[in-house]
Amino acid sequence: MLAISLRLIGARIRSQMQYKTSFWLDLVGTAVSTGMEFVVLFLLLQRFTLIGGWRLHEIGLLYGLTSVSFGLAEMIGRGFDSPFERLIQHGDFDRVLTRPLSSFVQVLASEVQLRRLGRAVQGAGVLIFSLAQVEAFWTPVLLLLLLLSILSGALIYVGLIVIGATICFWTIKTPEVINVFTFGGQQLTSLPLSIYDRWIRAVFLSIAPVAFASYPAALVILGRSDPHGLPAWIAWCAPVVASVFFAAVLGFWQIGVRRYQSTGT
Amino acid sequence: MRLYYEIAIRSFRRATIYRSAYVAGILTNAFFGVLFSSMYRALYEGRERIAGLTLHDAISYVWLSQALIAIGAGWISWHMELERGIRTGDIVADLARPWNFYAFWLSRVLGERLFNLLVRGSLTYLIGILYFDALIPSIEALAAFAIAVLLSILISAALNFLVNITAFWLIDITGLVLVTNLTMGFFSGFLLPLAFFPPALAVIAQALPFQAITSIPVRTLLGQVRGADLALALTTQVCWAMALTGAALLALRAAMRKIVLQGG
Numbered sequence: 001m002l003a004i005s006l007r008l009i010g011a012r013i014r015s016q017m018q019y020k021t022s023f024w025l026d027l028v029g030t031a032v033s034t035g036m037e038f039v040v041l042f043l044l045l046q047r048f049t050l051i052g053g054w055r056l057h058e059i060g061l062l063y064g065l066t067s068v069s070f071g072l073a074e075m076i077g078r079g080f081d082s083p084f085e086r087l088i089q090h091g092d093f094d095r096v097l098t099r100p101l102s103s104f105v106q107v108l109a110s111e112v113q114l115r116r117l118g119r120a121v122q123g124a125g126v127l128i129f130s131l132a133q134v135e136a137f138w139t140p141v142l143l144l145l146l147l148l149s150i151l152s153g154a155l156i157y158v159g160l161i162v163i164g165a166t167i168c169f170w171t172i173k174t175p176e177v178i179n180v181f182t183f184g185g186q187q188l189t190s191l192p193l194s195i196y197d198r199w200i201r202a203v204f205l206s207i208a209p210v211a212f213a214s215y216p217a218a219l220v221i222l223g224r225s226d227p228h229g230l231p232a233w234i235a236w237c238a239p240v241v242a243s244v245f246f247a248a249v250l251g252f253w254q255i256g257v258r259r260y261q262s263t264g265t
Numbered sequence: 266m267r268l269y270y271e272i273a274i275r276s277f278r279r280a281t282i283y284r285s286a287y288v289a290g291i292l293t294n295a296f297f298g299v300l301f302s303s304m305y306r307a308l309y310e311g312r313e314r315i316a317g318l319t320l321h322d323a324i325s326y327v328w329l330s331q332a333l334i335a336i337g338a339g340w341i342s343w344h345m346e347l348e349r350g351i352r353t354g355d356i357v358a359d360l361a362r363p364w365n366f367y368a369f370w371l372s373r374v375l376g377e378r379l380f381n382l383l384v385r386g387s388l389t390y391l392i393g394i395l396y397f398d399a400l401i402p403s404i405e406a407l408a409a410f411a412i413a414v415l416l417s418i419l420i421s422a423a424l425n426f427l428v429n430i431t432a433f434w435l436i437d438i439t440g441l442v443l444v445t446n447l448t449m450g451f452f453s454g455f456l457l458p459l460a461f462f463p464p465a466l467a468v469i470a471q472a473l474p475f476q477a478i479t480s481i482p483v484r485t486l487l488g489q490v491r492g493a494d495l496a497l498a499l500t501t502q503v504c505w506a507m508a509l510t511g512a513a514l515l516a517l518r519a520a521m522r523k524i525v526l527q528g529g
Contacts, residue, residue, distance in 0.1 A: 029443050036447060040456045044308060047315055047461050052307035176289035180296045188300050195307035200299070 004101060008109035016114050023115055030118025034071075037187065038063055038126055052195040058222055060130030063190040065146075065214035067123025069153025070186040074119060077158040079111035080165035081174070088168045091263045103257055104250070107165070137221055145217050145235060152242035153213020157182060159242075159249040160208060166249075169256035172263065185210040192218075194227050201228070209245055212238040268364060269372040276376030287335075287385050294331040294389045301327040302397045316460045322487065325400040326458050328393025329483045335381035336414070337421035338479040339455045340446040341428055351432040360521065367426065367510075367517050374422045382414065402486050409495055410486040416502035417482045420474060423509035424449075430513070433520040448473075454480030474505040 016023060041063065045056045054062075074081075084107055087093050096106050131137050164178035185208055193201050193215040204211040216235035219226060226232075280287075302324045309320040318326070330338055347370065350356035360366050393399035402410065428445050432438050450456050453475035459467055470476050481498045484490045490498050 025440065029440065033443060033447050036451060036456070039451075043463065044457060044461060046463065048308040050308075050310070051304065052310070176286070177292060180293055184293070184296050184300065187297075191304055191307070196303050200303075 001101065001105065005105045005109045008106075009112045012109065012112050013114050026115035027118045027121070030116065031122040032118075034067065034119040035122040035126075037190065038122075041190070052192045054192050057130040057133040058218070058224075059191065060126050061134070061218050061221065062192065062214045064123045064125075064127025064130055065149060065153065065217060066186050066189045066210070068120045068127060069150045069213040070157050070182070070210075071117060071120025071123055072150070072154040073157030073161065073182075075113050075116040076108070076154070077161040078113040078116060079107045079109070080158075080161045081111075083111045084165045085168055085172075085174050088172055089263060093260060094262050097257075097260075104253055131221075134221060136223065142221055145220060149213055149217035149235065149238050152238035153210060155242040155246050156208075156210050156212065157186075159246045160185070160210070162249050162253055166253050166256040169260050181208040181210070189214050193230075198228075201230075205230075209241050212241050269368050272369060272372040273376035273379075276373040277380045278376075280377045280380040281384075287381075290335060290385050291388050291392075294334055294385070295392045298328045298331045298389065298393055298397070301331075302393075318458065318460050321398070321400065322489070323458065324397050325393070325487050326483060328390055328397065328399040329486060330455050330479060332386040332390040332393070333382075333414075333417075333479065333482065335385040336378045336418055337425070338417075338453065338483075340450055341421065341425045341442065347426070347429040348432045348438055351430070357524065360524070367514055370426065371419075371422055374425070375418060378418050378422075400487055403488060406486055406488045409490075409499075410482060412499060413482040413485040413502060416499065416506050417478050419506040420502065420509055421478045423506070423513045424474070424478075426513045427509065427516055430516050430520055433523055449475045449478070452476065453478050454483070474509060477502045477505045 038060070041051075041059055042056065045051065045059065049055070051059055087096070087107070093103075096103050099106060136142075160178060160181050164174040164182075167178075168174055185204060188196070188200070189204060189211045193204065193211050201211075212235075216230070216232065216238065218224070219230075219232045220235045305320060305323040305327065309315065309323070313319065333339075347356070350359070359369065362369075390399065394401060424445075428438065428441055431441060435441065452470045452473050454470065459470050459476060459480050462470060470480075481490070481502055485495065485498065
């Protein structure tokens with residue numbers, strides 16, 4: 001099953017690489033337009049110096065972590081985004097169900113979008129720029145933590161996109177509110193979690209736990225402590241949180257698929 | 266005139282139908298309002314005034330710019346199916362009717378955006394007032410804002426039209442929309458108030474039409490532009506509105522000359 005899905009994804013990517021100019025323009029366009037968020041933070045910090053006590057490169061670390069994980073998720077989970085909505089609206093999901101491969105894998109493999117990598121590339125640039133200014137960073141342990149946080153974050157973001165898609169089984173439309181957790185969550189967790197009210201911190205650490213992509217890891221890497229008493233070791237829980245969250249999402253997806261009634265068009 | 270008024274009214278009514286869409290819109294705007302308000306709280310940290318703005322000013326600015334998204338404050342859109350109509354050719358039916366096509370299109374935009382302003386915009390700002398103590402505007406500021414926001418809609422509509430109508434010449438306008446939105450989001454003062462710009466960028470922003478769409482109406486309602494400044498700001502808006510509407514009409518004329526109708 002894994003082999004089949006990898007081949008499907010490979011074919012997707014090869015077909016996208018056929019139009020090279022268009023591919024690079026898209027990639028650069030996405031990188032520049034999403035990078036604007038960091039330009040704004042940069043300009044604000046020129047005026048204000050600190051956000052909640054964090055300096056530019058520390059904010060850059062948070063920003064880089066969230067952007068890389070969200071960028072990866074946008075690329076991987078594209079099939080569950082608007083293409084999936086069309087699939088449901090046109091009744092084409094029927095065809096997916098007739099094939100001897102899990103519907104989840106098929107939808108995933110149908111639309112992996114390499115050009116969406118623009119956000120991740122831009123975020124990686126900011127991340128490296130920021131890490132270069134953290135002296136104590138380059139140890140294997142912290143490198144591992146960084147990697148785990150990014151992958152966990154990406155998994156959680158994909159999970160959120162899948163939740164949006166699953167709701168389609170009932171409503172035929174992905175609710176816009178899901179953007180608050182994906183795009184909104186990415187922007188929110190680009191800043192130190194400590195600056196937000198209690199309920200916001202709680203939501204983004206539990207219900208939509210995207211904060212695990214950046215904040216706890218940044219606390220450990222920068223040797224900071226959270227003013228509200230969030231323990232730093234929680235950074236190592238990111239993979240567990242992501243797995244539990246994703247397992248729940250898969251369960252929800254299964255319920256949705258069973259609930260599916262074709263639109264018949 | 267009567268015709269265009271009726272078109273605007275219908276467009277206004279049509280906008281009232283999509284209830285779940287505007288509820289979702291208000292929630293999204295409010296979320297970003299909360300996010301940026303928290304950010305400014307953490308940026309100011311007890312400091313009184315930065316670049317002439319207090320924390321209270323900055324938070325009010327955030328909520329008002331979020332409130333104005335629905336009337337085009339942040340970015341232009343693929344508006345009213347204009348671009349798709351051009352691409353598919355469906356637009357010819359509307360172009361051939363005995364009306365001024367731009368006036369028809371503008372009436373629809375005005376109807377829809379006035380609805381958005383009255384419902385989506387005012388509710389978003391109300392949340393800002395209730396939960397973040399955003400500024401309650403004075404009557405004079407509100408009156409000046411009414412003029413400024415109307416001019417802002419005219420400017421943004423013309424800009425929308427200009428970008429979308431390039432579909433007659435360009436095969437794909439995605440790139441142009443992206444570049445326009447990047448420039449607009451930044452230089453309109455939507456992403457951050459012009460007061461926080463470095464001087465060189467602020468000069469560029471003042472010379473571009475985008476600030477007349479977002480920055481001027483927002484600062485007017487917040488009472489930051491008064492007296493002679495207000496007169497100057499409104500004059501700037503009138504000039505941009507006339508220039509861009511003129512350009513839109515010229516572009517429409519050029520486009521009309523370009524189309525060849527294939528009888529079928």
